[in-house]
Amino acid sequence: MTGKQTLPEASEDLRDVVLDVHDAVKYFRTRRTSLRGERAQVHAVDGISVRLRAGRTLGLVGESGCGKSTLGRLITGLDTPTSGSVQVGAELRDVTAGAGGRVQAVFQDPASALDPRMNVRASVAEALGGVGKAEREQRVDDAFAAVGLPRELGSRYPHQLSGGQQQRVCIARALIARPDLILLDEAVSSLDASLQAQVLDLLERLQRETGTAYVFISHDLRAVRQVSHSMAVMYLGQIVEEAPADAFDRGLLHPYAVALRSTEPGIFQGEEGIERVVLRGEPPSAVNPPPGCRFAPRCPIADDGCVQVAPELAEVSTGHRVRCHKPGELTLTRAVHADSATSGAADLGGEL
Numbered sequence: 001m002t003g004k005q006t007l008p009e010a011s012e013d014l015r016d017v018v019l020d021v022h023d024a025v026k027y028f029r030t031r032r033t034s035l036r037g038e039r040a041q042v043h044a045v046d047g048i049s050v051r052l053r054a055g056r057t058l059g060l061v062g063e064s065g066c067g068k069s070t071l072g073r074l075i076t077g078l079d080t081p082t083s084g085s086v087q088v089g090a091e092l093r094d095v096t097a098g099a100g101g102r103v104q105a106v107f108q109d110p111a112s113a114l115d116p117r118m119n120v121r122a123s124v125a126e127a128l129g130g131v132g133k134a135e136r137e138q139r140v141d142d143a144f145a146a147v148g149l150p151r152e153l154g155s156r157y158p159h160q161l162s163g164g165q166q167q168r169v170c171i172a173r174a175l176i177a178r179p180d181l182i183l184l185d186e187a188v189s190s191l192d193a194s195l196q197a198q199v200l201d202l203l204e205r206l207q208r209e210t211g212t213a214y215v216f217i218s219h220d221l222r223a224v225r226q227v228s229h230s231m232a233v234m235y236l237g238q239i240v241e242e243a244p245a246d247a248f249d250r251g252l253l254h255p256y257a258v259a260l261r262s263t264e265p266g267i268f269q270g271e272e273g274i275e276r277v278v279l280r281g282e283p284p285s286a287v288n289p290p291p292g293c294r295f296a297p298r299c300p301i302a303d304d305g306c307v308q309v310a311p312e313l314a315e316v317s318t319g320h321r322v323r324c325h326k327p328g329e330l331t332l333t334r335a336v337h338a339d340s341a342t343s344g345a346a347d348l349g350g351e352l
């Protein structure tokens with residue numbers, strides 16, 4: 001199993017853990033066949049283990065196609081893993097075995113997530129399931145108030161609301177069942193900058209009030225950084241680095257994470273010595289991941305050992321794991337050397 005990871009000890013404290021992903025793998029069959037007639041498989045998620053506690057946010061970042069959304073679908077039970085397990089909720093029950101209600105999701109496009117034939121109050125109420133009428137009305141009112149939607153908007157249909165209002169309806173609908181975990185997959189990406197800021201503030205406030213955990217997927221590093229307590233960087237179906245959010249500012253150790261981080265100069269505004277790391281080439285195909293380190297073909301500091309031997313995800317300090325044979329050898333302040341070593345290379349930033 002190429003995605004093998006260093007797992008926490010079984011005796012580790014599971015109190016407050018509301019998401020436990022254990023060695024999750026998701027392969028998709030493609031129409032392509034090999035010379036021997038075998039169907040090729042996309043290694044969309046390839047051996048991921050993560051845990052998340054109540055009231056915390058895990059940010060998931062990485063280039064398009066690295067497997068973020070597939071992992072999100074496994075976490076919400078919309079897809080079943082090829083192998084491994086996903087347990088959710090305060091009781092940590094298998095998401096595919098009836099614990100699905102403990103996790104809710106908000107996606108990028110609120111218009112397509114809402115039923116156009118239902119007024120939005122009915123859409124929110126529908127997520128509540130079997131409770132009495134009086135309680136349902138009260139909880140819908142509370143959910144509208146929590147996301148800052150005037151009660152009168154409840155009788156409108158989705159197309160009569162703005163994008164920001166629609167996304168608030170989706171958040172109200174996710175919250176009303178009091179889930180332990182909400183997946184936010186590019187949930188603010190379709191909103192303009194000021195609405196994004198409002199919705200991110202709203203999500204943070206709701207988390208403080210309810211203790212709901214979030215998995216926050218976005219291609220926008222700045223948004224992820226704002227709301228996350230810890231961040232996981234994915235590359236070709238694997239986590240290459242997971243770090244507390246403050247380590248994400250300065251202490252990243254994986255060359256890909258450093259490169260990704262260096263493409264977001266705004267976060268470092270006013271800081272000296274930060275240069276962009278420019279990476280060679282495109283990400284390789286998830287159909288045939290390279291046998292050694294998956295990042296080696298694009299890594300500015302890879303050597304023969306990296307090409308041949310796949311590194312494990314190893315814990316370097318509490319909550320900080322990295323999958324690299326040379327952790328910390330490429331730093332943000334030394335990025336200028338990597339840049340000059342790979343002149344003429346593809347620009348990672350444009351692909352995010």
Ligand SMILES: Nc1ncnc2c1ncn2[C@@H]1O[C@H](COP(=O)(O)OP(=O)(O)OP(=O)(O)O)[C@@H](O)[C@H]1O
Binds near residue numbers: 043064067070
């Ligand atoms: N249903 C599917 N059938 C076949 N391949 C799939 C399927 N869903 C995803 N994939 C492939 O799995 C890989 C991971 O895709 P995924 O959508 O999870 O990536 P992502 O990081 O979320 O990308 P994006 O940011 O573009 O949404 C990609 O190579 C994608 O083409």
